[in-house]
Amino acid sequence: MAGRSISDAVGRLARIAAWLAIGIAAISLAYVIAAAIGGVIPRNAAWRPPPQGVTIWIEDNGIHTGIVVPQQAAGIDWRGDFPGSDLRDARFATHAYVAIGWGERGFYLGTPTWGDLRAMTLLHAAIGSDDTLLHVEHIPRPLTGSQVRAVTLSVAQYRRLAARIRAFRGSGAALPGYDAYDAFYPAHGRYDALHTCNSWTGDTLAAAGVRVGAWTPLPSTVMRWF
Template sequence: MIRALQAILLIPLLYLAAGALGGAIPLNRGWQEPEDGITIYVATNGVHTGLVVPTHAGGVDWSGIARPEHIRDPRYAGRWLWFGWGERDFYVNTPTWAALSPRTALHALIGSDRTLMHVDHLVEPWGDARPVRLTPDQYRRLSADILASFDSADRRPIPGYDVADVFYPARGHYDAVRTCNWWTGRRLAAAGVRIGAWTPFSATVMQWF
């Protein structure tokens, strides 16, 4: 029984160690930020990371997807949009770490096909938001990858936490390997940005910027 308990306690430590190692191995090692281009932000609220992009830039117009009338108060629709992906119950019920329950955490770790896109309308990027410049081609690739995470068959808005954010049904399977922070890292990797090979935690994303 003691050995079984030790093994159970060892699992989260191994997970943390694997995440730290995976986040330290770079993809797109030779990437260099261009001197000119389109500025996006890689952002975190301490729990979830996301990508903050202009509502209109580089020939990409998000206003048809993230419509102002989808948020509780359309007056808060801004020049920037924060996109994040995650497991439905975890996203809806865990706006902060203080709200995390053991049941929600266990459900997310086991895995779920019920995922959401979370979109915040911002006047300006806020919090821990770090600027990154992309070439127009990189930005278009990033935008196409973000759009591909939406459920193309169901675009119905779901009320968010406050007056300026909203959820949408998403595609993809969420589990302990494919977390919200993994999603952020994979979008950046697909655009050609240098990022960790596996980024399950907020810190494993943000350390690159």
């Protein structure tokens, strides 16, 4: 009898595990489908890049997307927001551009590449966290390619973009980045499965008036517009 009870309990646990696996797979599939739909519905559908203005870039490292802006343009100077003294090597601050992204602290610090992704890190970020960061890299002028796209904004659009980014900068000191040329900064905003680093990129571009998807939680849903 004891053996049968143990066997029954193991069977129930196996069935529960199977249903959980099916449920997780179904939720994941629904999320990807919703992202694909949200990613093709445009915001600012009438927007077109102006013939002249400020060039920015949208970049994708396979996990995070970010926005690359000139250190100084159209009356916006990022040197006061993200000074070279925050870097491990201040010489990198002489580069003419900064790449800016937003994300959940644990996810950002723990997943610089896909190879670093862990299930618990992903789960914690998806559930939601108010502990968010801006990631800022001091870089040379980007080279366009499959993972870096150039976009021209009008001066007014660029200033709106800058105001939106600055609104996410929290108080507190910078944190060390992945390398000598980057740093993290405390940020505002709640990260969860609906509000990801990539949807932040899309929302920031949309706030500037740029045509982009209605919901852009994945890198592909951002990059397809540029």
